[in-house]
Amino acid sequence: MKILIIKLGALGDIIISTSVVNKIIAHHKKDEVYLLTTPSFTNIFNTIKSLKVIPIKRHGFFNLVRTILWIRKCGFKKIYDLQSNDRSTLYCALSGVPFRAGNHPRFPYTAHPDKKYRGECHSFERLNQIIISAGIAPAQPVPLLSSPPNTISTITRWLKEKKLAQADFIIMHAGSSNKHLQKRWPYFKELALILKNYFEIVWVGGPDDYELNTHLTKSSGINATGDFDVLSLAELGRRSKFAVTNDSAPMHILSCSKIPVFGIFGPTYPRRTHALGQIQNVIYPDNMPNNDDEFKPKNISKVTVDDVISKIKKQNLI
Incomplete structure (x- = not known):
């Protein structure tokens, strides 16, 4: 059949x-x-x-x-x-x-x-x-994105070139599509200045994020804009400690890495779109609504740096 x-x-x-x-x-x-x-x-x-x-x-x-x-x-x-x-x-x-x-x-x-x-x-x-x-048992909330051998070797080589060891770095995605600039949390620089005392920071993203990441790496971290495709970013995530992102494609990709992914939301509805298996790591400036009718877009800038640090500390990651 x-x-x-x-x-x-x-x-x-x-x-x-x-x-x-x-x-x-x-x-x-x-x-x-x-x-x-x-x-x-x-x-x-x-x-x-x-x-x-x-x-x-x-x-x-x-x-x-x-x-x-x-x-x-x-x-x-x-x-x-x-x-x-x-x-x-x-x-x-x-x-x-x-x-x-x-x-x-x-x-x-x-x-x-x-x-x-x-x-x-x-x-x-x-x-x-x-x-x-349709009569099929439900799936588990674990996204599946396996790494081919060439992807594993590529990431191993990249980490060696950057002198990064397993779990001594974190991944941050501060950008978004240029069509959705309202999804960009404005305090990634301030957050990175705190977290760089604990970990090296790797800034990831695509072409729309290049200018922003260039600015951010003047203060801290490694600019890895455009260095990874979907499979290699997931593999990089498996070698990292955790990630902090906006509501974005990298947030979902990194949810396949089995690490904490702290997703910062405001204008989009987290109950519908949070990274799979990561609802406990959602950071939102208000109580989470129960459905579309109750959801009202929020200004993402209402999430503070302390909100994010507090969430990370709750998991004993710093």
Whole structure:
């Protein structure tokens, strides 16, 4: 029997979905399991054994039709739509597949949670509700991102070049996409001046973070902007003591490293989007709301340096 999983993006959501994808594969261990995703995420899903990863272009009418025709041609018996957006809903509706599990309690899904999602739980828990509705046991809240041998050797070499030993450094991500500057906590410099008395600091990020990280490393730490892809950042995290980040893709990547990841929130809703397995390390300027209706965006600058230091001290990390 042929099975299809759909998970198109974004990066944080991809990482959150990994243990759920593994649970579906385990349930269908005698079947052929395929996964549709976008090309930029194939390297993540290619680390999962017994999974046939199919990259697709998701935008444009031509690509929409081509994907639907491919699904129909393959003759899948079940679809697990872990994306459940307008595009993937259309894939399911026109797939010709008799069993379709997804997020919404309506057509085209034949298996789904009973109630509409209102942000009352983490997105991972909602994915679990989808597979439970399909008769699959829930996954554990542990994201899975394994390191190939070449990634392990690359990080070992990088640490040697920087003269860093296991767990004598921490990772900090102070940036964000330039489209979401409101997610940047403004006191990373002040925090780093305290933490550098205990650890070396490695500043990570992508092109949008380069200018900020260049400024921050004038006071402390190593500028590693652009040095790591997803798999290598997760491996770097495994060698570190802990991480401090904004609500960002690196926050989710580092949650795969099995270290404390202190995520600083304000304008985004932490109950829905915190790093998986890290809710105890969320730092938010108010009591956490119970659902989307109660959530009101906060100014992230209301989180103080003392708030972050206090959270770190509670885990006896300094």
